Structure formats: C-alpha cells, structure tokens
Amino acid sequence: MSLDELLQSFFSPSNPIYISLLIVGAIFGMIYVLNKYMINPSISKYQLEKEKVELEAAKLMALFAQLNPDPMIRVNSDGIILETNKVAEEIAFNQKLKGKNIKEIFPFIKFEQPDSASGRHTGPQSYKINDTYYSIVLRSEPTLGITQIYFHDITTLKTYENRLIESGNKLRELSDHLQNVIETERQNLARGLHDGVGQGLSMLRIKFVKLSERETDLKQKAIYNEIIKTMEDTIHELKNISYDLKPRMLEEMGLGFALKYLTDKVVSETDIKAEVNIVGEEIRLDSKLEIYLYRIAQEAITNILKYSHATHFSIQLIFLNKLIRMMISDNGKGFDIEEVSSRKSSINGMGLINIRERVESYKGEFKIEASPENGTMIIIEIPLEKERIWQKQNQYAS
Structure with missing residues (x-):
C-alpha cells in the first residue's frame, strides 16, 4: 500500500483513531480557550479584588488604630514596627516607633512570630508602664504577615485588685491574731483551772478524807465518802477540760x-x-x-x-x-x-x-x-x- 493510500486511510472519517485524536484536540482547544478567556481573567479579577479588600482593610485598621483611645502597635513577622497610633508613641516617651524592633522598645513583651498556618491570640500579659498598668494582647494575622499588639489600661482594675489583696492580707492577719488571742486565753483559763480551782478542790477533798477517817457515825461517813467521790470525778473532769484547753502532752x-x-x-x-x-x-x-x-x-x-x-x-x-x-x-x-x-x-x-x-x-x-x-x-x-x-x-x- 502506497503512502497516499495510508494517509487517506488514517484520515478517513471511518478511522476510530483519527476520530479519537480529533475529539482530544477539540477538548484541549476548549480547555485553552476557557482558561485564557474565562478562568484566567476571573482569577486576575479575584486577586485584584482581594488586594483591594486587603488594602481597604489595612486602611480601616490604620484608621481604627489612630482613633483607638488605647495604645496599639502593628509589627511584621520579625517584630519590626509597621504602624502605631499616637497613644502608643506617648507611652514610649513620644519617640518615633516605626521601623524599630518591638523588643527594643518593650523588651518584656513576649513576642513570637505568627504561625503561617493559623492565627495566634496571645495574652493577656499584664505589665506596668510609666505608672500605668496595661493588659497586653497580641493577635496575629498570618495571611498579612503582621501582629497587632493591643494595650488596654487596667490601672483602675489593678488598683482595686491590690486593695482587695491588701484587705485579704489584713483579714488573714486579723484572723491569725484572733486565733492567737483565743489560744492564749485558753492557756490562761487552763492554768487558772489547774492552779486555782483544781488545787482548791484537791485541798477540799483532803479535808473531807480526814473528816471521813475521823467520823464514827457510819451514816455520816457514807455522806463524806459520796462527797469525796463526787469531788474526785469533778477533779478528773476538770483535768480533762484543762488538758483540752492546754494539752501538756503536746508541749x-x-x-x-x-x-x-x-x-x-x-x-x-x-x-x-x-x-x-x-x-x-x-x-x-x-x-x-x-x-x-x-x-x-x-x-x-x-x-x-x-x-x-x-x-x-x-x-x-x-x-x-x-x-x-x-x-x-x-x-x-x-x-x-x-x-x-x-x-x-x-x-x-x-x-x-x-x-x-x-x-x-x-x-x-x-x-x-x-x-x-x-x-x-x-x-x-x-x-x-x-x-x-x-x-x-x-x-x-x-
């Protein structure tokens, strides 16, 4: 078979291979046209719109930062200050902060590079700056490569907190003093019961024992013995009370x-x-x-x-x-x-x-x-x- 006959046979509408190649070519052609005239323009338009939205958001954030009554600082992933509001510069003794590293200005702030996968919300950290207490919160925006640092004045709250701690300490001191006074009075009472009442009862018991020994009347002797027994029980009970008040074993x-x-x-x-x-x-x-x-x-x-x-x-x-x-x-x-x-x-x-x-x-x-x-x-x-x-x-x- 000659070359012309082979070509004529290959390009014949009845040849399935030729038909398949035509379909594949048509598909690739459609994909190329769709990608060039529809998909790519849409992507470019989306990217432009995204950049526009991000720019507007950045402008709004900057405006919000300037209007915010609390200090606010924006830094990049390396900690370099990109933007601040006027109040933030005031707490840094009115020095220009833009372009400086946050660790140079506020070394106590625990700054970490924002996670590229997800944002990070760090804080609050509490610090005293120029006689003012601030609660410092860091919010990272990894898509923008920035971190917003917010300073919230908590001086009033901290003042009340310190007063509350001081009051609690005073209450504990008062409670401690009260317990010491109670314990001292317990010891004084125990000493009084033992040295005063206890010894008095013991001396009285000895007298009744002598009276009982001298008594010849059995009926009267029984009365004395009953009194002696009652006094011995009372002395024993008094010793228990005295011990509870001031345990000598402990001492x-x-x-x-x-x-x-x-x-x-x-x-x-x-x-x-x-x-x-x-x-x-x-x-x-x-x-x-x-x-x-x-x-x-x-x-x-x-x-x-x-x-x-x-x-x-x-x-x-x-x-x-x-x-x-x-x-x-x-x-x-x-x-x-x-x-x-x-x-x-x-x-x-x-x-x-x-x-x-x-x-x-x-x-x-x-x-x-x-x-x-x-x-x-x-x-x-x-x-x-x-x-x-x-x-x-x-x-x-x-």
Whole structure:
C-alpha cells in the first residue's frame, strides 16, 4: 500500500483513531480557550479584588488604630514596627516607633512570630508602664504577615485588685491574731483551772478524807465518802477540760505523741476504732504551728464522732524533707462538699474557711475529699522553714 493510500486511510472519517485524536484536540482547544478567556481573567479579577479588600482593610485598621483611645502597635513577622497610633508613641516617651524592633522598645513583651498556618491570640500579659498598668494582647494575622499588639489600661482594675489583696492580707492577719488571742486565753483559763480551782478542790477533798477517817457515825461517813467521790470525778473532769484547753502532752512530747494520746482517749471512751501513723523522721515544730495542727485534728475528730457515723478513722502525719502533711480520714457517710462549703460554718468551731485561712497563712494547702456514703479525707500540707523547726525526735515514730 502506497503512502497516499495510508494517509487517506488514517484520515478517513471511518478511522476510530483519527476520530479519537480529533475529539482530544477539540477538548484541549476548549480547555485553552476557557482558561485564557474565562478562568484566567476571573482569577486576575479575584486577586485584584482581594488586594483591594486587603488594602481597604489595612486602611480601616490604620484608621481604627489612630482613633483607638488605647495604645496599639502593628509589627511584621520579625517584630519590626509597621504602624502605631499616637497613644502608643506617648507611652514610649513620644519617640518615633516605626521601623524599630518591638523588643527594643518593650523588651518584656513576649513576642513570637505568627504561625503561617493559623492565627495566634496571645495574652493577656499584664505589665506596668510609666505608672500605668496595661493588659497586653497580641493577635496575629498570618495571611498579612503582621501582629497587632493591643494595650488596654487596667490601672483602675489593678488598683482595686491590690486593695482587695491588701484587705485579704489584713483579714488573714486579723484572723491569725484572733486565733492567737483565743489560744492564749485558753492557756490562761487552763492554768487558772489547774492552779486555782483544781488545787482548791484537791485541798477540799483532803479535808473531807480526814473528816471521813475521823467520823464514827457510819451514816455520816457514807455522806463524806459520796462527797469525796463526787469531788474526785469533778477533779478528773476538770483535768480533762484543762488538758483540752492546754494539752501538756503536746508541749512536752510533741505533736505525734499528743495525737496518739488524743486518739487513745477517744477510743477508750467510744466504740470507734482509730490509729495514728507517723511517716518519716518526726521533728518538733514551733509551738504555734503544733497547737494549730493539733486543734485541726481535735476539731476533725469531734466532727467525725458527731456527724460521720464512722466506725474507724485514721490520722497520718507525714514528715517530708521540706513539708509536713497531715491526713485525717474516716469511713463514715461523707457529705456534699459544695453544699457544706456554702454554709458560714461548715465545720463546727473553726469552719472550713477558717482552716483554709490559717493554712494559707503558713503558705500551705488545704484539701478536702468527700462524697456522700464514701467517707471524708482532710489533707493539710505546710511547707517547713527553718524557723518552724525546733528539733528532731524519733522516739515516738511508728
């Protein structure tokens, strides 16, 4: 077959290959025409409109910055200042900021380059500049490669906050002073009961004992003996009251021994079981801290006996390197913490609020874990400083 016949056969309308090539060529031609005369102009128009919108937005942002009563600074991704308002220059001592690095003017601002994938909102950061407190917020616009830095004057708010902190400190000092006064009066009362009333009753008992020994009338002797028995019970009760007011065991033997003595006394007088565990090397604390921890334990035990319906409680006294932790737990009915915390005196006597304030006065932490039917645990942690440590002792550790 000749070349002409081959070409005529290839370009024949009946040749499927030729028809396919014509269709493919037509498709590519249509794509070219659409891309050149429709798609590309649309893209160019969109880009122009986008640039126009961005330019308008930048103009509006600049206008807003100038009209904003708060200082505002715009920087690029390298932290170079692109735009500021007049108020921003005023807080920088009226120096021209444009073109300078933000870290040179305000080195305390934590500036980070904006994320190219998504914007970042950083802050607020609070700083004092020229006797004025500012809340500083950074908002990044990665598509524009800029970060807006907003300064909001919070001087009034900061003033009230400082006053509130000062009032809180004064209240804690007053509460601390009040507890010290109460403890001092307790000790004075205990001393008065022991040295005055207690000794008076003891002397009176001795006199009745002598009268009973001399009495020959059995009926009168029985009366004397009954009076002596009543006086002995009164003296014993007076000793218990005096000890509760001023626990000598605490003063002489330390917190661990005093807590063991307290729980042993509770176990002997009730049906409840109890234990005290001391972990670590026991150290003597300053008397003020020891008496306070003892009072917390005393108050917690009182509430366990009154309200928890528990059959067992335990006290864990843990001496760590720079921390003392006291944990008091029971297997009682527990309670709803939110409901109890809303009351003015959620734990009789001291109350949760008072306990928390006293713990915080020692820069400690107070936690309470409780729920209905699951018992209660009180956790108190006090950091130990040199002035709070008296001496080490381990003869009572268990």
